[in-house]
Amino acid sequence: MTQPMPQFPRPLPQIDRDHAEWWAGLRRQELLVQECLRCRKQLFPPEPLCPHCHSPEMGWRRSSGIGKVYSWVIVRRPSHPWFADKVPYAVVVVEMQEGFRVVGSIDCPIEKLRDGLPVEAGFEDVDERVTLLRFRVAV
Amino acid sequence: MSGSLRRKAAIVGIGATEFSANSGRSERRLAVEAVLAALDDAGLRADDVNGIVNSDYDDTNQLDVINALGLRNIRAYATIPHGGGSPCGTVAQAAMMVASGVCSCVVAYRSLNERSGHRYGSSDAVPTFPWVYGLHAPYGLIVPGEWTAVHARRRMIEFGETREQWAAVPVTFRAHANRNPQAMQYRKPLTREEYLNAPMLAEPLCRYDYCLETDGAVAYVVTSAERARALKSVPAYIHAAVQGTAFPVWYQTNWYRENFTTGTEVVATAGHLWKESGLTPRDIDVAQIYDHFAPLVLTSLEDFGFCAKGEAGAFIGDGRIGLGGELPLNTAGGLLSEGYIHGWNLILEGVRQIRGTSTAQVEDVEFSLVTSCWGAPTSAVIFSR
Structure with missing residues (x-):
């Protein structure tokens, strides 16, 4: 039950x-x-x-939407209840081709994350108001 | 030197409650207990107090302290912003209030039930996050440990640093706490193996990289150098006390600026500190470096000029930061192992090292450094005997 x-x-x-x-x-x-x-x-x-x-x-x-992973964290113990069933999850800081950095989530197995990993921006609508960045590994 | 605060004021009283996981009393009550203990330590009375200082994160209103203690002579009060960046800034503020002649006796306090009450390391299920927090919280980058992991990872990438090197910080500070009956971790030794085998919380950080969560309060009393000499305690002269910041700067979420491994606000603060004090890092006999997270102690040591950028991993090895080493750090156990009074307990230990009353006393201390947090507008103080 x-x-x-x-x-x-x-x-x-x-x-x-x-x-x-x-x-x-x-x-x-x-x-x-x-x-x-x-x-x-x-x-x-x-x-x-x-x-x-x-x-x-x-x-x-x-922006071109093209960038490279600059740093990341793998969260294994959630700090917020919404993430309780999402761990482990990664959050990346991406340095865009234009030189600025943004935070986002990423579609990539956590063990494959590395400095300089080429990525491109994707977009995830989460409600009628907010769209979040979700990067994918560039091929 | 005109405008300098050098040795114009001194800390003449320090007080603290016990540090615990559940104080069983209000933050207000803890605050006034600590203030009374500090006044008693100085041999002063509530009627002597005419200035009051605290930190912006403190939930105990100064008015509550005034009412609880019947402080009737207050003529100047200040609250210093930027959380963990504020503690040594309150010393600078108190010294300015005294050196200006506006006040003759200033008390400062920090009180929190950070374990049994609001815990900074967990997030309530708040629906929305304001300001720059909105740019990262939705992805699950919400609390300081998660933010700091992103900075710590860059130390590994840029300097080839390892957790084996970081281990020196929590293990050494724990050994210091094991000598300090006031420390939360007094009876709990920590080995390198335990550190290296601990599960990751926000990888690459484990629980031993994180500061403690503590219920407790501390307070201190500042008066003029002249008056200090007439009191019963050994004065810890405020040799230099500075605040500093840089641009751009956010609260521990500094991933939009040039790099992750230099705190430009800390470098600026260090510049003010060495200039104001007329000293260099080599003059420092013992230091309490703000240790919210172990890897940030390494970055702070570099930014204060104790070693070159990228070399802290080697610098902290070979016992240098332990008792008997060249630069003993966080001799009461620090925020990692004594308790987390948001950096304020480091000030008390900096004073004890000047008095000669630390449980991990360094011999013949002339200059004792205390710093506030890396990653926000911050502050630092050097005490001299």
């Missing part, structure tokens, strides 16, 4: 105004990086204005 599992929602982002466009990009299956329209420096995470030249005119550039 099985007990019904308690239902815990997946942790999700509170999407604030400074991050809204980035999340909207993921929804369209686009990985965006913020770019200052004056000094052209790129920024991630998004900031309300450019920390280099203080211009408030900020735009967005679409």
Whole structure:
């Protein structure tokens, strides 16, 4: 006889105004990086204005979605109830071809993870509002 | 040197509750017990206190301490931000309050039921995460151990570092705790083999890489150097106390900046520290390095200039960081083995090393260093005798 599992929602982002466009990009299956329209420096995470030249005119550039694994963790003891039946799982930090880094999950056996593993961005809709990054190994 | 705090103030009282897994009393109660113990240690009374300082993460409102102790003469108060980065910053703040002449006697406290109450290493089932936390929490990168594992992995990648090298940190600190009856791990020895065979929690970290979870409180009392000489305790002069940060910086989730293996905020803090103190790492006789996670002790040693970048794995070997070594570290057991009062218990041990009252006393200590956490806007203090 099985007990019904308690239902815990997946942790999700509170999407604030400074991050809204980035999340909207993921929804369209686009990985965006913020770019200052004056000094052209790129920024991630998004900031309300450019920390280099203080211009408030900020735009967005679409990333190639191609990158390499820079570091990772294999979580074996869950810290949040939603992940209790997901362990062990990996979370990767990926350095994109454009030079910025993002966090995501990855479709890859944990023992195959290595520094510099080539990956490409995939997109996973988790509800009507949020799309998350899910990398796959590039072939 | 104009504007310098050097030896203008001293810690003249230290106090602590027991460190346990379940205090059985409120954080408020623990805070006032620690403050009273620190005042008693200094030979001062509640009416002498005219300044109060704590940390932003503390849930005990200063007002509760004022009410519980009947503090009627408070004329300056401050709360220092950035969690584990704040402890030595509270010493800097208290020293400034005294050196400016605004206050003659400042108490500072940190109190938490971090094991029986809110545990920083587990997440409540909160539905949404704000700010940059929203960029990683949905993937399961939620608590400090998971974040730190990502940083620690880069040490292995860039420097070829191994867990065999990291073992020196938890095993040495545990040996120090085994001499300290106040330590949570006093009666629990730890061998290299136990460390190396421990199951992974957030790989490459095991439980012995993590700081403890502790119920308890500590407090200290600062007064002017002049007044300190008239009191009953041996003064621990605040030789230098600094805060520092860098840009960009987040709370232990610094994977968007140039690299993972240098804490630019720590390098900046160290720069202020050596300049203000007129000292170099070679002058330090004993140090309490903030040990929320064992591999970050290695990164901190490099960022404070005790060894070159990437060389801490070798530096901490051969007994250098143990009692009798060239640079004994975390002589009460640290956050890994004495208790986790969010870095504040390191301040008390830094003072005891100046007084000559540590349970792992280093001989002839002239300069005693304490640091606050790697990976956030942080702080450091050097005590002198």
